[in-house]
Structures are given as C-alpha cells and as structure tokens.
Amino acid sequence: xxxxxxxxxxxxxxxxxxNVSRHPHARLVALCDPLLQNADPLATALxxxxxxxxxxxxxxxxxxxxxxxATDTHADLIEQAVACGKHVFCEKPIDLSLKRVRRVCKAxxxxxxxxxxxxxxxxxxxxxxxxxxxxxxDIGDVELVSIISKDPSPPPVSYIKASGGLFRDxxxxxxxxxxxxxxDEIIEVSAQASCLVDPAIGDAGDVDTAxxxxxxxxxxxxxxxxxRRARFGYDxxxxxxxxxxxxxxxxxxESTVVNHTESGVSGAKPLYFFLERYEAAYRLELDSFVRxxxxxxxxxxxxxxxxxxxxxxxxxxISVEQGRAVSLSxxxx
Numbered sequence: 001x002x003x004x005x006x007x008x009x010x011x012x013x014x015x016x017x018x019n020v021s022r023h024p025h026a027r028l029v030a031l032c033d034p035l036l037q038n039a040d041p042l043a044t045a046l047x048x049x050x051x052x053x054x055x056x057x058x059x060x061x062x063x064x065x066x067x068x069x070a071t072d073t074h075a076d077l078i079e080q081a082v083a084c085g086k087h088v089f090c091e092k093p094i095d096l097s098l099k100r101v102r103r104v105c106k107a108x109x110x111x112x113x114x115x116x117x118x119x120x121x122x123x124x125x126x127x128x129x130x131x132x133x134x135x136x137x138d139i140g141d142v143e144l145v146s147i148i149s150k151d152p153s154p155p156p157v158s159y160i161k162a163s164g165g166l167f168r169d170x171x172x173x174x175x176x177x178x179x180x181x182x183x184d185e186i187i188e189v190s191a192q193a194s195c196l197v198d199p200a201i202g203d204a205g206d207v208d209t210a211x212x213x214x215x216x217x218x219x220x221x222x223x224x225x226x227x228r229r230a231r232f233g234y235d236x237x238x239x240x241x242x243x244x245x246x247x248x249x250x251x252x253x254e255s256t257v258v259n260h261t262e263s264g265v266s267g268a269k270p271l272y273f274f275l276e277r278y279e280a281a282y283r284l285e286l287d288s289f290v291r292x293x294x295x296x297x298x299x300x301x302x303x304x305x306x307x308x309x310x311x312x313x314x315x316x317x318i319s320v321e322q323g324r325a326v327s328l329s330x331x332x333x
Contacts, residue, residue: 067090082107142220149174149224149236171224
C-alpha cells in the first residue's frame with residue numbers, strides 16, 4: 001500500500017486525489033492547500049485529513065506526494081519531497097524557468113526517490129496503442145509525426161498570465177508526445193504563431209494559434225498544430241507516417257452512433273472537456289506510478305522529460321520572436 005499526500009485541491013487535484021482514493025494499492029492520507037474553502041470539502045469527500053506542509057514532509061506515514069498545486073510551488077515542493085525521501089508525482093510544468101528546472105533535475109538525480117512528471121497523454125489508451133503499433137514495426141521506420149491539438153475555447157486571460165502561455169502550458173504536452181512517438185533526439189524547432197482567437201490574449205503577451213515543426217538528429221520531422229478555439233469540441237488527433245505505412249489516432253467522440261439518411265451522414269462531436277477526454281489517461285498514469293513504487297518495472301516520464309519539453313517551448317518562443325529555426329543547443333538556462 002502506497003500512502004500519498006496531495007498538494008492542491010483544485011480541479012486537477014480532485015482528479016488525482018480521487019484516483020488515489022479508488023486505487024486498491026494506494027491510500028490518500030493527507031491534503032494540503034492554502035485555500036481552506038477548496039480543501040475542506042475535498043478532504044471530506046476523499047476521506048483524508050488536512051495536514052500542514054511541514055507535517056507531510058516530516059511524517060514517515062507518507063510515501064509519496066502528488067503535486068497538483070500552482071505552478072510556482074512545484075519546484076520547491078519537489079526538492080523538499082526528495083530531500084525527505086518521498087517519491088514525487090508532479091503535474092507539468094516543473095517550473096517556468098529552465099535554470100530552476102535544471103536545479104530540480106539535479107536534486108532528484110542525487111536522491112533515491114522515484115519521480116514522475118504527469119504527461120498524461122502518454123497513458124491515453126489510444127495513444128498507447130499507437131505507440132505499440134510503432135514499436136511492433138507495423139509502419140516501418142517513423143519519418144513524420146503530425147499532432148493536432150485544439151482546445152474548445154480559450155482559458156481566462158488571468159490563467160494565461162500565470163500558466164506561462166501557449167507553448168509552456170498547452171503545446172508542452174504535444175512536445176512530449178512528439179518525443180514519445182519519434183523516439184529520436186529533437187535538435188531543432190521552428191514555430192509560427194498568431195493571436196486569432198481573443199485579442200485579450202495578445203494584449204497579455206501571448207498567442208492562441210501556432211504551428212511548430214520539430215527536427216530530430218536523424219532527420220525525422222514532427223508538426224504540431226495548436227489553437228485555443230475549436231467550436232466542435234476538444235480536437236486531439238495524431239498521425240504517424242512511416243517507411244511502410246501510417247497509423248493514426250482519431251478523436252474520441254461523444255458517442256459512436258452515426259446517422260445515415262437521404263439528406264446526409266452525421267455523427268457525434270468530439271468530447272468537449274479535457275477531463276472527460278483524458279479520464280482514462282489520468283487513471284492509468286496514477287496506476288503506473290503506484291505499480292512502479294510497488295516494484296514493477298514501468299517506464300515513467302521523468303524530470304528530464306519535463307526539462308526537454310520546456311526546452312522546446314523556450315525554443316518556440318525564440319523562433320516566433322526572431323523568425324528563424326532554433327537549435328536546442330542554443331538555449332541557455
């Protein structure tokens with residue numbers, strides 16, 4: 001049995017906390033959140049106690065921490081956790097500063113703790129099957145990956161300002177998926193971006209529409225298309241082209257029913273909310289972490305994966321600003 005403490009009682013904390021409470025080999029012992037109006041009802045619902053941060057790190061009852069609090073708390077909590085011998089499951093990003101992320105990576109590497117960055121899309125059943133088909137050699141050598149990722153509607157501008165913007169907050173998942181599927185070191189990033197959805201996002205210094213091209217050391221390519229607006233639902237598609245064929249993952253729709261009449265053919269729209277679309281992925285990533293702590297050999301996205309995704313986000317920002325392709329070797333921090 002793995003005993004967890006949860007930092008953060010917001011939307012994503014509720015998801016991970018609920019998955020722990022329902023897991024047969026995990027137990028949620030403690031919850032820590034500075035906003036009591038969020039923490040009180042969640043602690044009651046999950047059957048755990050509210051603890052102070054220092055109590056969590058001092059207690060030998062806690063084996064691992066779930067870090068689902070605000071982004072600017074992640075790095076400090078990771079470092080404190082591994083210093084106390086706790087295992088770490090942390091939501092992305094590790095931090096918005098590359099220098100800070102590098103320091104965290106060093107601290108984790110010097111510890112005996114297992115750590116995981118919650119790139120949940122790796123655990124989506126459809127995307128996992130897609131990777132399995134690649135690994136089985138069904139399509140030969142991977143040559144080109146196309147990732148389409150569009151939100152139904154943009155988040156509030158207040159969130160944009162705190163989250164680090166489109167590349168660090170939204171595209172960062174796609175950067176990780178590109179690495180996951182290409183299975184090759186990405187060396188160069190080229191990005192184009194605009195503000196087409198909400199002028200207020202541009203006023204806040206960010207973009208809401210982007211296309212990013214990635215190149216690996218062996219010449220493989222990936223293209224990522226992002227938008228903060230897709231009126232028809234949460235658009236999540238992947239196509240992988242190889243030397244012997246192609247494999248794709250389509251959208252998950254509200255239903256599988258398709259209506260055929262003399263006026264045309266119509267079907268359901270894609271699921272609208274990301275928590276619904278990736279419900280299984282959230283559950284499976286937590287299960288993978290628990291199984292890893294229980295002694296199973298499970299490949300988890302780690303702190304270096306978080307660093308590599310952030311490097312690509314930084315390169316994208318430079319590419320947009322300077323209008324050129326950017327080598328990852330150029331990125332300081």
